[in-house]
Amino acid sequence: MTTNRHGVGLGSDRLKIGHMTYLNSEVFYRTLPTDWCELVAMPPRAMAAAVELGELHGGPLPIAEVIRLGALVRSLGNIGVASDGPAQSVFLFSHLPIEELNGKRIAVTSHTATSIQLLRVLFADLWKVAGHEFVETSDSHDAALWIGDLALERRSSGEYQYRYDLGSAWKTLTGLPFVFAEWVIRTDVSSDKSDRFERFLLAATSEGMNSTLEIGVDRSNSFMSESDVADYVGNFTYFLGPKERQGQEEFQLRLSTLPTWRPPTPTIETPAISTKHEVIPTP
Numbered sequence: 443m444t445t446n447r448h449g450v451g452l453g454s455d456r457l458k459i460g461h462m463t464y465l466n467s468e469v470f471y472r473t474l475p476t477d478w479c480e481l482v483a484m485p486p487r488a489m490a491a492a493v494e495l496g497e498l499h500g501g502p503l504p505i506a507e508v509i510r511l512g513a514l515v516r517s518l519g520n521i522g523v524a525s526d527g528p529a530q531s532v533f534l535f536s537h538l539p540i541e542e543l544n545g546k547r548i549a550v551t552s553h554t555a556t557s558i559q560l561l562r563v564l565f566a567d568l569w570k571v572a573g574h575e576f577v578e579t580s581d582s583h584d585a586a587l588w589i590g591d592l593a594l595e596r597r598s599s600g601e602y603q604y605r606y607d608l609g610s611a612w613k614t615l616t617g618l619p620f621v622f623a624e625w626v627i628r629t630d631v632s633s634d635k636s637d638r639f640e641r642f643l644l645a646a647t648s649e650g651m652n653s654t655l656e657i658g659v660d661r662s663n664s665f666m667s668e669s670d671v672a673d674y675v676g677n678f679t680y681f682l683g684p685k686e687r688q689g690q691e692e693f694q695l696r697l698s699t700l701p702t703w704r705p706p707t708p709t710i711e712t713p714a715i716s717t718k719h720e721v722i723p724t725p
Contacts, residue, residue, distance in 0.1 A: 456480055457631070457639060460489040460501020462623070464590040465671065466523055466531060466678050467502060468657050469650025470625075475642055485553040486589075486623070493628060500627030500639070504555035508624050509694055510704070515626035518636070519644045522624035524679040524686045529609030529622065531593045531674070532557050535602035536585035545573040546584035556622055557589045559704070560608050563696045568615045594674070598665050618689035621682060647680055 461471065461481040471481070484492060490507035492498040493515065500515070502523065508515060536543065543565075550558050558576075565571040577583055585604075588596055597605070612620040625643060627636045650657075658672035666674070679686060 457499045457635060458482055458497070459639070460484055460492065460498050460503070462486070462489065462502050464531075465594065465657075465661055466590070466675060467623075468661060468675060469653070469680055470502065470521075470643065470647055472646065472650045472653060472657070474646040479639065487553060487555040490555055493626070496628070499631050500625070500636075502623045502625045504557075505621045505624055505690060505693070506556040506559045506697070506704070508626055509697075511626075514628060516629050516636075518625040518627055518640045519647075520682045521643060521647055521680060522621055522682045522686070524619050524621040524682060524689070525609040525677065526619040526679060526685070527610055527613045528607045528677070529620070530597075530607065530677060531591070532560075532589050532608045532622065533593045533597070534561060534585055534587050534606040534608065535596060536604040536606065537602055538584055539604060540569050540571065540606060543569075543571045543574060543585055546575075547577050547582065548574050549579040549581060549583035549586035550576050551579055551586075551588055551592065553592075554587060554589050555704070557587060557608060559697055560612065560620065560693070561587055562700055562703075563693065564608060564611050564615065566700060567696060568611055595665055612689075612693075616689065616692050618692055619679060619686045620693065621686050621690045624682065651680055 455478075457479040459479050459481055461483040463483050474481075482492070482498060484498075484501075486504045487507070489498065489501050490503045490511070493500060493503060494507075494511060500518065502521075503511075503515070505522070534540075534548075538546065548561075565574065579586055579588075586602070596602075609620055612618070627639065654672040654676045655668075657675050658668035658670075661671050662668040682690075
């Protein structure tokens with residue numbers, strides 16, 4: 443039995459699984475059995491750190507972190523979150539046109555692990571933006587990268603004059619879908635447990651994809667109607683096929699041409715999602 447730095451046995455009977463509470467991940471969890479696994483809510487980067495340290499057995503990790511973790515994890519059923527064009531919740535909001543962001547301050551939410559790397563690729567290969575500085579969202583800034591439900595809320599806030607969908611930009615650059623996250627499990631989890639969880643996850647995801655109207659009823663809010671929610675959830679691809687894998691490979695290739703850099707690993711203090719944003723230093 444493997445034991446992590448806090449003495450938690452990874453060989454225990456009950457799996458600890460990351461719960462991504464973003465709206466675009468609702469399809470995974472609606473009917474996922476929880477009587478034999480514990481769901482732990484965490485934002486993307488914290489979830490990846492928890493899997494790496496052995497705090498979690500698995501979850502839907504940011505694809506940049508899946509690439510980095512390599513043989514520590516394996517794919518679960520080719521399930522993930524991808525968009526073939528607009529992602530609708532991964533935006534660079536800006537006070538200036540994109541071509542005027544050279545040398546400017548770019549605020550970044552601490553939740554992001556993949557989107558910030560995608561932004562670096564787009565800055566280099568599509569928009570030719572250089573000399574920028576990454577800062578935290580509470581600092582003065584010229585543009586800000588927001589993801590997930592916080593990005594959905596800011597779409598209609600009017601706070602920024604310009605808005606750039608990173609999924610659309612990636613499609614313009616490559617003609618391919620972009621994979622934002624993939625379900626993985628640690629390779630030291632026994633095959634019988636991981637295979638059982640994979641079967642439940644496959645069934646839950648299939649059922650969730652057929653429940654977009656119900657998700658719309660459950661998750662509508664002041665800035666998204668029931669039909670808005672259903673359309674948004676239905677916009678994503680949750681089973682990763684050849685096109686999605688090709689897009690993933692293209693992202694890995696383009697990212698490898700940039701200087702190696704990743705944001706600091708967030709501190710895992712609580713299973714609850716934090717709204718605090720940390721400084722993202724300049725690479």
